Amino acid sequence: MTFLNDHQIDMLMSQLKRRLKFKNFSCLAFLLSIFLGQTLQAQDHKHEHKHSAGPTQSAPARTLSSTQAFNEKSWDQLLKNGPRPAAYLFTTTYCSTCPAAFEVLHQAVKEKGRPVPLMAVMMDASGAKALRHASHFKGMTKMYAFEGFEPEIRQSVDSAWPNVTPYVVMIDAKGNLQKVIGPPSPEMLRRWLP
């Protein structure tokens, strides 16, 4: 995502000043400014698509560089505007039974041959500390990280969820939800991705 920084731009400008007469430079500089603006915006749109939680299905199996904040309002927003079908697996840095449950979801998606978004939601860490675990979740589209008071966020997802992980929510194409603690059963997977 890095592009020309201030120092590089200054260098470029001073080189141009030396090599061109001022009138010519003015025109070039004008064109350059437009070019820089457009290019940076184009880069940003690429970035936005990568991190979008919108209805567009994003392709799995890419390197994640950050986690996205998940607070007590996020779940409602994801249910309203998030992708369908999709699955969310809530985990912690010490949940060693979670990767196996994620793999069940991943295999189900692979068998269907469709790019269904699979999200991991880390409940006790964010950023680099959470992303250390990314390699355990093959096929993960995006990683969220709890930000706020854990029980409050947990209750915003499911008021009856007793802090046991993996907690899996599968959303089908029509928006129907299936929730389960532990790996989902084959029957649940069939209902999720018929």
Next chain:
Amino acid sequence: MRFIKQSWCAWMVFSVMVLGMTTALSANAQSKPMKHAKRVQLATGVALGPDGRLWVVGLNEQGQMFMQSSPVQALGQWTAPVILNTQQDEMAADGESRPKMAFGPNGWAVVTYTQPLPKPYTGFVRMLRSADGGQTFSAPFTVHQDRQEITHRFESILFDAQGNLHTLWIDKRDMPPKGAGPKYIGAAVYGNVSKDGGATFGPDYKLADHSCECCRIAMSNTPDGKVAAVWRHVFGEQTRDHAFAVLPGASAVASSSAQGQSKPPVRSTFDDWQINACPHHGPGLAANTSQTGFHMVWFGIRKQDGQDVPGVRYSRLNANGEPLLSSVKALPDARAEHADVLSHKQRVVVVWRSSEGSTSTLKAWVSDNEGQSFSVKVLGQTQGPNDHPRLVQRAEKMLVVWRDTKEIKVYDVSQ
């Protein structure tokens, strides 16, 4: 004139450039993922010193380990925090994994914590040792002999009546390499014993195979001066109930026969919870000092009339750790989490946290007839992030310590 024209031109070009760059950078800022707020780890260890002074150990906002104490006459009036030298260790201080402190004889005091290692799910149990009652501490050192980059986490510590320091932890050294040999279910509980307050340790020994992987281990002194422990255990393929054991003494551990073997532990709960998942919710244990046996609290999900019923439950155990099934009671709070228990003579106190949205309430369930009947008390309330309640006891003195982002409160539940 030519100079003015050139300057004007340059100014215009510069403005357009700045405008273009600003627009682009602004769009960039909006599309970046939200920056995470700093996460404060609030899990705190508590201990009562031989003089009745209350000590706490935890991490501050900068992630440094601090310690402070409060005099017995003015509980809750804390000394200025002292920062402990933990070198460059990363430290776990969240939820079930908290720093701990214990006092022994001869001015011995120890602080322990789990140091997460770079590889996920791995860690070392680290300890700092004091020989002057907690005034000064050694540099941290690793407690266990096994130094593989694997799980050695969720440690618990307790001195027995003879002054031996018992340390237990969850350990995955028995897990075969991926694809080699049969699957090992869960983890194991390993431990060691130090006869000199943490200066030296006996060999690592295995207390039990097939524990659950990420719940705290509860320990309690027994009436005959030993140490007992209870932990979440995997019975069969995936029944996550609890197991009980009295820890071997220092001499038994030193004999080679004890080190690589474990006898099946006693099953102390019968929820029959069939689940391949991590409850992150360990038990509590207290000796019944008026008779024999123990008081225990735990979280589980059991089938009742075909329905899964989650809840925190209380039971008395006999001296072998077997439950007295008629004593099993569910706590009167569907939102009860991370309960713990204390007992002195007839009095039994169960304390837990109950959260509803951003509000957390600290509740106690008090019995003055050895757990035959209880009454509920509300001890306190707070908003936003807070630690689980931490219980501490020395004889009849029973305290609850509860930390939130602003302060560390103390509640006396002795009477």
